[in-house]
Amino acid sequence: MKLAKLAAFAGSIACVGCLTGCSTLDRIIGADNWKDWTPTSTSIQVHQDDSLTETIFDQLDQSWYAGNELQDMIARSMNEYNAEHGEGAVNVTAYSDNGGNVKVVINYRSGEDFAAYNNAVFCSGSMLDAQMQGFLFSGPFYAVEGATLKDGGIEASQPLSHKEYSVVISDGSHVVQVPGEIRYVSGGTQIINSHTAQKAPDSESAEDVQAKDSAQGAEGAQQAQDAALYIIYEKDQELGPVDQ
Secondary structure, three states: OHHHHHHHHHHHHHHHOOOOOOHHHHHHHHHOOHHHOOOOOOEEEEOOOOOEEEEEEEEOOHHHOOOOHHHHHHHHHHHHHHHHHOOOOEEEEEEEEEOOEEEEEEEEOOHHHHHHHHOOOEEEEEHHHHHHOOOOOOOOEEEEEOOEEOOOOEOOHHHHOOOOOEEEEEOOOOEEEOOEEEEEEEOOEEEEEOOEEEEOOOOOOHHHHHHOOOOOHHHHHHHHHHOOEEEEEEEOOOOOOOOO
16 A cells, blocks of 8 residues: 555655666567566666656555545655755656556656655665665575576675676565666565566565564664565666666
């Protein structure tokens, strides 16, 4: 119920005021056809310029909101955020509501804006940046070839040795598409294609951990980080953002 939580957040604000050979090319022209992928569930697409597009799908009981009320609440919360963090940090680009089946498309200027606006576990950038922010890369990790997990978990030292790679770390509540070929993922990850992955349906996400009463304070924060989805990837070169 992402939208219900987002609306609650809006209410609280109102109250308190490198290309490797031809492998990448092969995938673009059809080996796994990742560019044809479009979100059908709540998803994040990370772009080459480090901006994000979040697509939220939710089914809401219309008894607790009427007409444009939800849309207005979201707009107010974003206006409050942008007033503090700069115009265009967060904005809605599409909104539809068909009998309570709601779809919202939100653009974020950066991963930092996504994390701050949603109060969520999220990091997007270089491996070094993630480590500097305190992410510990707890293992095991799994190597990825194309759209396939390789057998056997590996220690974090192997992906961490690739400082040239980029990483997205999320709370696991979204499908995540990255602008490059996935090389390693954390445990409990399901690969959708060479650029897209999600937490496996039977895996506990960081969002789940944060919701538990036991997940409080420093220990709870570490538990949430350990449950996060890590996607380590080799960034595509000379490619623009994924088409929306």
